[in-house]
Amino acid sequence: MSDITFVVPRYGADVVGGAELGARALATRLSADGMDVSVLTSRARSFDTWADDYPEGTTIEEGVSVSRFSVDHPRSPNFAASCDRLLRHPEQASMQDAWQWIDEQGPTSNDLLEAIAEVDSGVLSLTPYMYHPAVRGVSLARVPTVLHAAAHPEPPLRLPVFDGLFNSVSGIAHYSRLEQRLVLDRFPSTIPTPQAVMGLPVEAPDFEIDPDGARRAFGLGDEPFAVFLGRVLRSKGTHELVDFFNAARERRGSGKLVIVGPVVDEIPESEGIVCVGPVSEQHKFGLLAAADALINPSPLESFSLVVLEAWLAGTPVLVNGWCGPTRDHCEQSGGGLWYSNFAEFEVSLNRLLDDAGLRSGLARAGRAYVEDSFSWPAVRRRYQRLLSQIS
């Protein structure tokens, strides 16, 4: 008899991924505030194969009742070929092909679907839009549903198979104003649907942030540096950032870029670049605080937790101007700069590294914005308003 049940493809403290982290952030905090929160999910830890990993069954994790179900089969080997075929011209895919794509992508679990159908109280929160549990599950729901879409301007969004999902949910929670605009444009029938721009709760860590400790731990000395935080992946723009940074550094004569996060695509070694790999939460915030600026080169973010965390750590940001949500954060808050090409990157980087007044002004504005808009009380207020409209 839950007040709110989250349906998400994967769930767990070790699970990395935007929508999954978002679900966990909401679930744990709502539970801490006294709501009865459940989660229905698969046993998978990694999204490549959905292989059963966590044990089957129900556990209590951070106050939340988490039920994990086995998948009927791992991700289909035909999936990559289906992607190639359908995603070039997704609007032209037939419904049959598109449904097949959903089933091949997974995670496909009949037990999970049955559990969704059994929920008879409260609200069902489905996230993200793209996977089997949400798309197949929505038609089985017997209670009001909220969709946390985590939509990007990406080819799958244009497949014909998601209209049913977006049209039948009772409410929609968006990560950003841009996501809302994207969804309203793509699915005009959602215009009258109750919805809210929610974002995610972002709070300062409960431990003391130690920039000096972080510098010592990674041998960074006293030199000023810019930091990148995230998976080191071409599609996240890391390699372009390294190119730009190296070129700027050559012309400038100084400067260091510290790359923090798991390396998926290798970066060639160079003088100004320091790769420290994945780090603990303590060191993460320490490095954010010690840096002169956080640079986020990714063109495709739905929310960008790291930008907000940088502001909480007192550090201004420089983002890829082509990325709507991060640029929107900067515009709304006055806490960061953005670049659309190398010339702008170089000029902005130089100003950030050379102008302490600018840095502190930007950081202050950014921090005020995060505290105002993304504190848990602010997010909860928005979510409850949405829930009260639909239940």
Next chain:
Amino acid sequence: MSRRPVVHQFIPSLAERDAVGFHTFAVDGILRELGADSTIYTAHIKSETKDLARHYRNHVKDPNPDLIIYQASIGSPMADYVMGRSEPLMLNYHNMTPPEFFYGWDATLGAELDHGRRQLARLCRRAFAAVADSDFNARDLTELKLKRVEVIPVLTDDALFPTDRPLAPGPIPDRSALTVLFVGRLAPNKCQHDLLAAMAVVCQRMPGSELVLVGSSSSDRYEQSLREFAVELGIADAVRFEGSVSARDLGSWYRRADVFVCLSEHEGFCVPILEAMAWGVPVIAFDAAAVPDTVAGAGVVLDDKSPAVVASAVERVVSDESLRQLLFELGSARAKELRTSVVRPRFRDFLVELLESAEIRR
């Protein structure tokens, strides 16, 4: 004239290895031979040319010239400066790519070319005479109402031509190891993508063939699209992007090539066609802009560059003995007509006439 005439050449960007750069040095040589006090001014000096020219910001301090020659191939603030001077102005026009070719690829470059075209209109009103490389180029100027336009081909670098000219075409090329060559900057108006499209068909009938593209890139996006296109077509292994090469390496490529194919939509002259002919390589070219003027019947000219047609042309040229012999002879003769040794005296005569004309005399 009672004293040495002072002639200043202006060229926006001076590089040794580019056609207009070489031409400018050659004109400088002729002027000195004629006893003129000749200087080259430029806005962008590359390191290899820094002792051979002066930056045009120095021009105001230098003694006034009797004649200014402006090497026009792109838009430049230099043109505004030159038009602001009172001395007689002669244009040496090498054509400017129409800006439309760069929309969608590099709009800044497109805007730059558009700017250049508008400058050209003003230059034509200000100049009293011009030399154009081809009839095609000359038409641009006469349409802009410039009356005195002489057609003299561009002066080329003999070093690019073989010293040991082949006397006969080589044996019929091996169909399983065909080398198709094009030399020219990777740019949308030179249509290397059409070459790739044709190769997709060529490789089907003659697997093992390769396309060699020599020339640096004018537009990063275009180059990237070419590479992706090659992958999409499944011929990435058959295409070589050689970039910019030395004169000696260029000679090696001409020697290796079995056929030279040019599918450009826009060329002001296309010196590589000439080079190919001098090296005895048969030429296939698409009928556009100044290309037929340069080819002048000494190569196969197509009015349809769809892949099947170009592939058929390539196949015909490499397999038909008598056609190869004919193209070899015609090509050699044409290349001779445009060799510096032939063109230079024409340019020299023109300059003599100019320097003695009423406009220049004090």
Next chain:
Amino acid sequence: MLNDATDAREYVARIQAEISQEARRRRESDPTLATLEREIGQAWTRSAPSGGAAAASSDATAPAEVKAHAEHLLGCVDDLSLIDVDAPDGARRGVRQVKSAVRRLTRWYLRYLADQVNAFNHFLVGFLRSTEQRLARLEDDAGAAERLSAFVDPVPEADHALGRSVADQLSQCSGPVAVVSCGSGLIVSALLQAGIAAHGVDDSADAISDGVNEGLDLRVAAPLEHLSRIADGSLAGVVLTRSVERRRPVELSSLIDEALRCVTPSGRIVVAVADLSARSGPEAELLRGMGLSPQTWAHLLRRRGCAVEVSASTGSRVATLVTARPQ
């Protein structure tokens, strides 16, 4: 010799025709060749940026594109200096200080570009000169807008009393209701409190940001555009307020048509505008021809086939509400 040369050239010219014929023959005898050529064309459109593929063939478009790109570049420089003509007083938090810092940055950016040794340097220099002029003009204009707005006040926000009155008019609906020119969302909030699902649209991102932060469903959109994207009969009601007081009758007529299309047969349209007579003398002159009195709204709606009720509102500024029911 001459004849030989001429014959030779003629021969070569004939080859072209033979080649074309050969190609045609091959296409006819080998269907895969035609397919291959088509696929090659498609492969190129995939590899080239949209516009690039067209440009590289001869059917390219006009210098309008060049101008469009120049405008776009100007726009980027505008962004870099965060000049926002709509918010001349830098109402957004933090924007003012960033604006001044980045304005200095812009100057440096301009100087940097001017010094850049680049073959396209000169275009940028001339272009940048015009950019500086344009920035100066924008700042001027922003100043001018500030001066003009001192003559006529913007339409004030709704108050709680008005919110309650509107909610009363829509008490039969459960939602959803669209509120046009919602501002900070007071009417939307009042509707929600009355248990009616509602969202609001407004031209100004600044005006709605506090409301969005509170969790109200407020969006940036032009009223007519917003309504035109809603499917027939998807709304229980539409509330027209504020900005409609500054629009001309022709626009308002289109707005009525769209609103009527969006509401269900049992839906309602509520118009909450101040009486024209409430305008001060100068306002009346400066705003002549804009907006309509409640009575005229009622007239228009009746003419469009609605049953219309005119009621009093206890709001301080808007004294009369016009509620229309399509028939």
